[in-house]
Amino acid sequence: MDLLDFARGPALTAALSVFVFGVAWRLLSLFLLPWARDPSPRRADARPAWVGAVRGFARHLWPRKPFARASMLTTVNGYVMHLGLAIVFFGLAQHILFLRGLFGIAWPNLPSGLISGVAVVTLGSLALALARRLTHPVLRLISTFNDYFTWLVTFLPIATGLLAVSHLGAPYPTLLAVHLLSVSLLLIWFPFGKLMHAFLVFVTRSETGIAYNRRGVVL
Amino acid sequence: MTDQRTIGELLAQRGISRRALLKYGAYLGALMALPSWQSRALAEGLANARRQSVIWLSFQECTGCTESLTRSFAPTIEHLIFDLISLDYHETLQAVSGFAAEAARREAMRANAGKYVVVVDGSVPTKDGGVYATIAGKTNLEILRETAAQALALISVGTCASFGGIPHADPNPTGAVPVSEIITDKPLINISGCPPIPEAMAGTIAYLITFGKLPDLDELKRPKSFFGETIHDRCYRRPFYDKGLFAKSFDDEGARRGWCLYELGCKGPVTYNACPTVKWNGGVSFPIQSGHGCLGCSEPNFWDKGGFYRPLSANTGSLGKSVGAAAAVGVGVGVASAMLARHRKNTASRGE
Ligand code: HEM
Ligand code: HEM
Ligand code: SF4
Numbered sequence: 162m163d164l165l166d167f168a169r170g171p172a173l174t175a176a177l178s179v180f181v182f183g184v185a186w187r188l189l190s191l192f193l194l195p196w197a198r199d200p201s202p203r204r205a206d207a208r209p210a211w212v213g214a215v216r217g218f219a220r221h222l223w224p225r226k227p228f229a230r231a232s233m234l235t236t237v238n239g240y241v242m243h244l245g246l247a248i249v250f251f252g253l254a255q256h257i258l259f260l261r262g263l264f265g266i267a268w269p270n271l272p273s274g275l276i277s278g279v280a281v282v283t284l285g286s287l288a289l290a291l292a293r294r295l296t297h298p299v300l301r302l303i304s305t306f307n308d309y310f311t312w313l314v315t316f317l318p319i320a321t322g323l324l325a326v327s328h329l330g331a332p333y334p335t336l337l338a339v340h341l342l343s344v345s346l347l348l349i350w351f352p353f354g355k356l357m358h359a360f361l362v363f364v365t366r367s368e369t370g371i372a373y374n375r376r377g378v379v380l
Numbered sequence: 381m382t383d384q385r386t387i388g389e390l391l392a393q394r395g396i397s398r399r400a401l402l403k404y405g406a407y408l409g410a411l412m413a414l415p416s417w418q419s420r421a422l423a424e425g426l427a428n429a430r431r432q433s434v435i436w437l438s439f440q441e442c443t444g445c446t447e448s449l450t451r452s453f454a455p456t457i458e459h460l461i462f463d464l465i466s467l468d469y470h471e472t473l474q475a476v477s478g479f480a481a482e483a484a485r486r487e488a489m490r491a492n493a494g495k496y497v498v499v500v501d502g503s504v505p506t507k508d509g510g511v512y513a514t515i516a517g518k519t520n521l522e523i524l525r526e527t528a529a530q531a532l533a534l535i536s537v538g539t540c541a542s543f544g545g546i547p548h549a550d551p552n553p554t555g556a557v558p559v560s561e562i563i564t565d566k567p568l569i570n571i572s573g574c575p576p577i578p579e580a581m582a583g584t585i586a587y588l589i590t591f592g593k594l595p596d597l598d599e600l601k602r603p604k605s606f607f608g609e610t611i612h613d614r615c616y617r618r619p620f621y622d623k624g625l626f627a628k629s630f631d632d633e634g635a636r637r638g639w640c641l642y643e644l645g646c647k648g649p650v651t652y653n654a655c656p657t658v659k660w661n662g663g664v665s666f667p668i669q670s671g672h673g674c675l676g677c678s679e680p681n682f683w684d685k686g687g688f689y690r691p692l693s694a695n696t697g698s699l700g701k702s703v704g705a706a707a708a709v710g711v712g713v714g715v716a717s718a719m720l721a722r723h724r725k726n727t728a729s730r731g732e
Binding site for chain 1: 610612621622623624626642643649650680681685686690691692693694695696697698699702703705706707709710711713714715717718719721722725
């Protein structure tokens with residue numbers, strides 16, 4: 162078994178298993194926890210909880226005016242990075258074929274040249290996020306291993322994908338194997354680090370919305 | 381047994397001119413992308429060389445490799461290969477049989493000790509003492525060890541001899557192994573392919589005869605001149621790959637327009653061979669040109685890479701059991717840890 166066979170077979174099987182295990186564990190252990198009761202009385206003019214939740218989520222999609230100057234760059238950069246990731250992962254034919262192998266469904270792919278362009282932009286925006294994390298005094302202070310490692314496992318698939326497409330640095334089978342292994346690393350780290358935000362960000366922001374709503378704060 | 385005449389003289393007797401031989405040498409040189417002086421040296425060298433004594437051993441194989449070499453498109457030219465070599469023993473091609481055949485092998489070994497080349501097609505079964513393939517009462521394993529002992533060099537022809545090939549495919553009932561796993565102390569060249577390209581065999585043998593040394597080999601011991609690039613590197617459908625235009629079935633609009641066959645399972649991107657440039661049947665076509673993806677037949681374990689029609693980017697493991705078990709354990713651990721937290725909370729509040 163060569164490196165590519167390992168990456169396409171056992172490595173992905175193991176990584177997907179760890180991913181599924183970890184996500185199930187983290188979500189269930191979180192949602193089945195006893196919820197702390199909010200002792201404050203519910204305001205008479207409070208809207209239904211679900212409205213609070215939706216508003217809470219929507220409100221956080223964009224910074225408020227007073228914070229706009231300070232956080233505009235991070236916000237826009239965050240969108241660029243996440244949209245880039247999504248376009249690359251769901252738009253490239255090779256990726257769709259991988260997903261078809263898992264779920265049996267497929268959709269039309271985007272031109273590969275476009276994907277390459279988006280991938281380069283995504284790589285740039287990840288670099289920018291790291292640069293900001295390293296230079297911003299407060300952000301730097303509160304950053305932990307989790308932040309840096311999460312950054313790395315997000316960065317690697319894009320970087321190695323681009324290397325594979327451009328056949329740079331090693332024979333193609335090796336490049337492809339390294340790309341797949343980098344994705345395996347992402348999948349394995351996912352449930353245990355802050356990548357879980359992909360599931361939890363909806364929960365946390367809606368929770369905030371519900372709590373504020375109960376107290377009569379209109380977000 | 382050894383003929384003292386040069387190849388050029390031999391061919392002249394058969395009415396094949398020196399010019400034709402030089403042309404053939406130059407053709408092989410060009411295929412191997414030799415620098416022009418080497419190409420010329422190859423052509424000249426061929427004419428003046430003596431025929432190389434070759435013992436050809438056929439083990440666990442389908443004879444496709446020999447077929448490939450002998451049924452090639454331009455027989456007069458390709459048959460030249462048999463004039464380059466003195467084929468002292470070949471299961472399929474020799475007229476003699478039985479004791480006479482075995483005697484021929486021993487005689488060739490004796491007369492050319494240390495100078496003959498052993499060509500092997502087919503893998504070597506090793507399970508149960510190698511009883512799954514025997515010739516004249518001897519296992520392939522014994523014959524190979526005995527014949528290789530005095531050999532100058534070995535050439536494994538075809539994927540079976542090079543990497544184990546189809547007999548080696550899961551579950552490998554005969555314990556088939558490639559020649560390289562048994563003979564480790566001799567110079568060895570692998571010319572893989574199922575079957576290998578005839579020009580790759582001819583070119584390599586011609587190189588060996590004229591330069592008296594092995595050509596440049598890759599890490600799988602294949603001549604770089606034929607296995608230096610992937611099918612994908614030289615595929616004429618590559619522009620479609622690069623644009624992301626893929627045929628979805630063998631007979632859709634995309635297929636008719638000649639789009640890339642990646643979705644249909646083409647393994648060209650990870651397969652090293654010369655099919656797109658040398659092609660088959662005298663340069664007529666090659667699988668991808670005929671509308672079918674590359675099977676990756678010149679790579680080790682090509683039979684066990686998840687299926688010929690499964691795209692290269694799809695995973696190959698069967699996920700069901702492993703992922704299902706992981707999900708069950710995840711749910712279990714999740715529920716248990718939440719229950720534990722509840723329990724702790726309850727005991728804590730009762731304690732208050
Ligand atoms: C297991 C899942 C994945 C598989 C099987 C896979 C496979 C591939 C393959 C086969 C290519 C094409 C290489 C080539 O054309 O030579 C590729 C390219 C690429 N992949 Fe992945 N990949 C996976 C996941 C990801 C993920 C999660 C990302 C990050 C978002 C990613 C980012 C890229 C990028 C940026 C490219 C280059 C695209 C281009 O420039 O055309 N891949 N991938
Ligand atoms: C539903 C999907 C997702 C949502 C809604 C989401 C949302 C967010 C949000 C709100 C942030 C904080 C932005 C900030 O700090 O400015 C963030 C950060 C981040 N996300 Fe996601 N995310 C999602 C999926 C993903 C996925 C799948 C990945 C990786 C493969 C990812 C990688 C990251 C990284 C690396 C950061 C931190 C960037 C930094 O270091 O500043 N996200 N995400
Ligand atoms: S048909 Fe195969 S070898 Fe040719 S470009 Fe497509 S993937 Fe590559």
